[in-house]
Amino acid sequence: MTTDAVGGVWRYSLDLAGALAAGGDSIMLAGLGPRPSAEQVREVQSFATLAWLETPPDWMTRDEGALDRFPDELQALATGFAADLVHLNAPAQAARIDPPCPVVVVSHSCVVTWLHAVRNQVAAGDWAWQKDRNRAGFDRAEAVVAPSQSHADMIEACYGPISRLNIVHNGALPGPRASRREPFVLAAARWWDEGKNASVLDAAAAIAEWPVYAAGPLDGTDGQRTSLDHCVSLGPLGHAKARRLMARAGIFVSPSIYEPFGLAALEAALSGTPLVLADIATYREIWDGAAVFFDVHDSGALARCIAQLVGDADLRGQLGRRAARRARRFSLQAQAAAMRDIYDRAAMAVAER
DSSP: OOOESSSSHHHHHHHHHHHHHHHOOOEEEEEESSSSHHHHHHHHHSSSEEESSSOOOGGOOOOOGTTHHHHHHHHHHHHHHTTTTTTEGGGGGGTTTSSSOOOEEOOOOHHHHHHIIIIOOOOOOOHHHHHHHHHHHHHSEEEEEESSSHHHHHHHHOOOOTTTTTOOOBBBOOOOOSSSSSSEEESSOOOTTTGGOOHHHHHHHHOOSSEEEESSSSOTTTSSSOOSSEEEEEEEEEEHHHHHHHHHHHEEEEEOOOOOOOOOHHHHTTTTOOOEEOHHHHHHHHHHHHSSSTTTTHHHHHHHHHHHTTTTTHHHHHEEEEEEEEHTTTBHHHHHHHHHHHHHHHHHHHHHH
16 A cells, blocks of 8 residues: 555555554555655554655645666566555555556546646646556556545546546545643644645634644645744644644644545544534535535635524533534444445456456
């Protein structure tokens, strides 16, 4: 299973791999991009083998040639590990590969859908090759998975119809519960990513009664940078610390313009934290009836939602309970079972050729 140590794919791959390993599977995680921290390595080593490749993730390079070594690197790992199946967490990774086993591709995000959602643009110039390479990856795979129906719809809007496309919602581990809620708002994201909508959060924080804590990096891996003038920036946090903060927060906010699933919102909900979410298709699909929504481009609307909850403890409690009930639908056990079914069908498709 491929992964990277930078974004949400790391959490997805670790949690899913852990659930699969608990069911008896042996997992090798093959990482791309910047090396993981010592803490990340320790977390993996308890249940999986970890290898790191020289090839960068496709979204971290504008030179398609930088991906040329990936097929050979993957082939060597799959052969040496005697892999029964290859799970790739980016469609571009499936292009031009020929491993000795079935291939399943999960599309968590890509440059093409990001540009479509965040800037209403098509991939062009230095990014033009991304669409062709991702399309080739979709076509190569025995099965393709999206983490929400909304993201599946966006994939097909950008790439055209994709056969063997499946929907498997992400899951997450149960969260900690705090003995009491504290009067602060928490948001968590890679804030350097334009799609996370840091400017709207920061403008709302300027007039919010409670302090707004923003967990996550302000600087990206490719020179991206944002600033927060009114939020309390906490910087990058370890996963366990972030989950404890979610359990203490009076409100959790996600202002994202682009979220193929939105794992942080699920993790906050598992601790019973009331959710205030951008009104985008993904969040409506997963959280409608269990969260408060605001216009993604309107910082005043976000500030009003926060003010409403700050002033109404009963409403906060009600929303927290609704979020927790909804979150129980998204267990790691259910996710692992659905993925195992897809793996089995992918293997059967190869065997029947």
